[in-house]
Amino acid sequence: MAERRLLFSLQLGFTLVVCAFLIVPVILSMLAGLTANYLSGVQSGLTLRWVGEVWSGYRETIFLSIGISLCCLAGTLVLGVPAAYVLAKRQSALSRAIEELLVMPVAVPGLATALALIVTYGAAGAFRTSWSFILVGHVLFTLPFMVRSVLAVLSAIDLKTLEEGAASLGAGFAQRFFHIVLPNCRSGILAGSLMVVTLSMGEFNMTWLLHTPLTKTLPVGLADAYASLRLEIGSAYTLVFFLMIVPLLLALQALTRPRPVKFVAEEEQP
Amino acid sequence: MTQATKPLAIRLRNCAKTFADGTRALQPLDLDIGAGETVVFLGPSGCGKTTTLRIIAGLERPDAGGSVLFDGEDVTALPIEARHVGMVFQSYALFPNMSVAENIGYGLRIRRLTRSEIAARVGEMLAMMRIEALADRRVDQLSGGQRQRVALARALAVRPRALLLDEPLTALDAKLRDSLRLEIDGLLRRLGITAVYVTHDQAEAMALGDRIVVMDHGRVAQVGRPREIYQRPATRFVADFIGTMNRLSGRIEQGRFVTAAGALAWPEAPADAREALFRPEDVAIDDGANPPLRGTVAAAFFLGDRTRLFVDVGGERPLVIETEARRDFARGQAIGLRVDSRGLMAL
């Protein structure tokens, strides 16, 4: 037993160190963003000055990122949910292959995808310079997450029988889709949506090549700030980013945590 | 509840089913199901009974050349949503995103009944199935038996022209199965609705069916009333599948069936009979000095209300005999048997 307790303490200690490795820099950067002078420490006083500077200098990037991520969500919903439904219904080699293809933009580095988009559509002036060029990249990259998330839920329920049940009660195709399929994959759609918005908000690999000086997103602005401005401003900017993204991540955590299975007693009436 | 629509007569003509991978699930089948009749499709898994039900429902289309007629009208091309049949699934297929009441009212909502009409009909259904207390429950809070009642109520709420049930009791435990079987039987009689019922459980088939269609390997082995199926099985498959059947081989000599263990009187025997088949209940123990058959007890199982004996008579398989509970038997004990000649069959 003593050996087991020692093992437990060792494992716990190790896990706490890992946890510190992940969380300490987050806290440090949040503090730095609120500290008057990071070099001389917190005793130099707390201030919102840096956050203010970020707001005046970079608020467009924040709005653009929110806008793009919402459009990206709409796009992945319209394209991804029906696609996931089809893939769940048809379990053939062909649908396997299509799924494999759809996931490719995640496997292929964003840098390569962005270059490919530029060499193909770079000449299309208005499109190249508008934020919809970035949007296309984001939809490409996040679509697999929506499809996977919805597909996972649809594969876990007996979709075929539920649809047959609805059909036996007179429901046509559209009624089945909206009354039965969509409500029953709500959790997958929600998890997928949070993932899509979070990823779109933070996407940098592709966006750095796709953006123009007039279409800077938040992560592009972050990279700018890290490279050229003082640590406090970079930190304040990161703080703003955290404030936007951490609630999404917490919601995602809460949503994907497995619920305890309820026990159903076999109670019968006479 | 009274059934608003008049019961439906279903006619299957030359219905066969070959799946995309080439397997023939159903050989060409012709069958008439009368209005108000309860027909049970019975057979082992993979015999084609569920495929037949799905063809009637409109969930599968028969191969080219087959047709399904509802009251004489060809509905082969109609999908299930246009056939106005009620269906109860083995897994119930209750919608997890809806409450019990919403499940029951779903078909009515599709038919655009008014809110108050739906509420009234749902209330009626809840009362009929005695599940009023469950109206607002979520589906995953129900027990198996309760789910089954909701599924029945949902299928009947739209007042379907026919009720189709696909192994509705298979997922339940034995005791619950018995009580629900009784309930379904009462319901079908009361409503007078045409019902098609698929099961692999012969007791269920016997209890519920006006007629039973026994299926094997995609073919109909026999169609008949339960009594006919049991007492006069048409094929060896039916004889073996329904109930317990004893077999004794021998030959006809001077009007008697002579076996290794003795000779049986069998006035109606065909001249070329090589095997006699009979049910356990047609065998009795004969303690007289000259019993027609002699054997030794291979095993005896006390079942409470009776004792099941396995008697070795020199054949491949021992005979199965049911006898009164009070008497004790020892393994290896010699006993005499007689068989009621009315119960003897040749196949």
Added chain:
Amino acid sequence: MRRESFRLFSLLLPAGIFFLAFFLLPLTRLFFIGGSGAEGFAAYAAIVTDRNYFASLVSTLGLAMATTVATLIVSGLSGVFLQRRKFPGNGLLVAMLTLPLAFPGVVIGFMVIMLAGRQGLIGDVTQFLTGEKLVFAYSMAGLFMGYVYFSIPRTILTVMAAAEKLDPKLEEAARSLGAPTWRVVLDVIIPGLKPAFISAGAICFATAVGAFGTAFTLATRINVLPMVIYTEFTLQANMAMAAALSFVLGAVTWVVLALARTAAGSSVAAAG
């Protein structure tokens, strides 16, 4: 049933058109542009024939390998521990460990700067202890740290999900047969977690090969393939070479993930 097929086809169509127009077509074009430079399609061989490119390929793969091994060890230990031992605060620890799940590469880079940069915590601590300031954020070591940081959250989640499905009875059976703890780990737990390790490891590897944001934040001088491609594209304006290299990079990561998927027998979802 033909109507059914038509319906399903039309539901898949929008995603298909989008994918064709904005992924398959561009990638095909990228492939041909890669062969349109001075050397023609020999550019695709440059990654092994050119000494500089080959060196960065080797260091990229080495970095990815090191990241994968380190992440698997750390996440394996903590993941199994957190799944098996439930104690007060367990949930909070899991939440903290998985919080950085979707931090983008640039932010990860900044986290590394906070820890190991010129004004970083490690520098301060080492200066206090030894009088010498340890700064390694702007090098391969910093990149390694960043990729491990990035990979730990998702790997821990994968390991925990797999550990949950491990039947504790197998461990009990091994113990009942007299196996000491280390044998139970070696013979029961690790084999049981192997599929999860393979799939999570493949994602670590692919991420470390293809990621760009972290390296970009830390320094443009780090010699890894994504940075080389970026430099070819922006500074040298050598479009053909950038295209060829990124196509090879994409092919490498895709093959790694595809191989892992076959080996693990389950779905491997990658992430950037």
